[in-house]
Amino acid sequence: MKLKFYKMTGAGNDFILFDNRNGKIKDPVKLAKWVCDRHFGVGADGIILIEKSKTTDFKMVYFNSDGSFGGMCGNGGRCVAKLAYILRITKGKITFEANGKFYKAEILNDENVRLYLPMPKMKKFNLGLKLGKKLFKAHFVDTGAPHLVLFTDENKIKNIEKINLNDLGRKLRFHPYFENGTNVNFVTVLNKNTIRMRTYERGVEGETLACGTGSVACAIASAEIKNMKPPIKVKATSGEILTVGWNEKNSEFVYLEGSAKVICEGNLNYDN
Numbered sequence: 001m002k003l004k005f006y007k008m009t010g011a012g013n014d015f016i017l018f019d020n021r022n023g024k025i026k027d028p029v030k031l032a033k034w035v036c037d038r039h040f041g042v043g044a045d046g047i048i049l050i051e052k053s054k055t056t057d058f059k060m061v062y063f064n065s066d067g068s069f070g071g072m073c074g075n076g077g078r079c080v081a082k083l084a085y086i087l088r089i090t091k092g093k094i095t096f097e098a099n100g101k102f103y104k105a106e107i108l109n110d111e112n113v114r115l116y117l118p119m120p121k122m123k124k125f126n127l128g129l130k131l132g133k134k135l136f137k138a139h140f141v142d143t144g145a146p147h148l149v150l151f152t153d154e155n156k157i158k159n160i161e162k163i164n165l166n167d168l169g170r171k172l173r174f175h176p177y178f179e180n181g182t183n184v185n186f187v188t189v190l191n192k193n194t195i196r197m198r199t200y201e202r203g204v205e206g207e208t209l210a211c212g213t214g215s216v217a218c219a220i221a222s223a224e225i226k227n228m229k230p231p232i233k234v235k236a237t238s239g240e241i242l243t244v245g246w247n248e249k250n251s252e253f254v255y256l257e258g259s260a261k262v263i264c265e266g267n268l269n270y271d272n
């Protein structure tokens, strides 16, 4: 059968999206593994299905490129909000659910979307994680996806650009402290409201060009550990800036603002 898809990018984190309100896609794990392959498929970091919801405009269902269930994805959340708007599933103010949690989004202009995520409750600062003989200082924030945050200066790393993420990132991603593994982010503070961040993503098993839930985790850790004040600008590997902000007095939600664009659309030759 022909299956309509939309290829989108959120600050360089790319996704294939499907409107699955009719339930046509029966095996999303198999579909993700195939369609995300950059040589035998379309190529992306993950897939996102728009499904029906009883309580919000729609439900977002997200799978990583290796077929694992991703829970929440911040860049993908902005993309799915924009697509729902383009397909007229919603108007400019959007509500959706993902993995049992409630999200809001706003289309700001042709380029940018603002996503509101519930303020993370699960936070653990100043962890000591051992890898062989080395002890790493790290912080953990669950922003709908699990994220480990390591500041380069706290770990005597001189140049964030030179970290071998596929080695060090991967080792921390599989650290036994985390039952279900974790995404791993390295952060350098550039100035009083900007950080540079690099992410090793679980489920993609490599560095991605940007990570939304990771940016939120890094901004929250930067406020706690480095006394930074929101809004905090996060410079991603793609070169794009994601902005993370919250109200320090009434922080029910934290927002993530950045680009979300449709690259192309087409039809897959697909059998379930």
Ligand SMILES: N[C@H](CCC[C@H](N)C(=O)O)C(=O)O
Binding pocket: 013, 064, 069, 070, 071, 072, 073, 074, 075, 076, 145, 146, 183, 201, 202, 203, 204, 208, 210, 211, 212, 213, 214
């Ligand atoms: N790229 C995503 C993060 C996905 C997290 C996922 N890799 C997992 O935890 O399995 C984002 O923009 O928030």
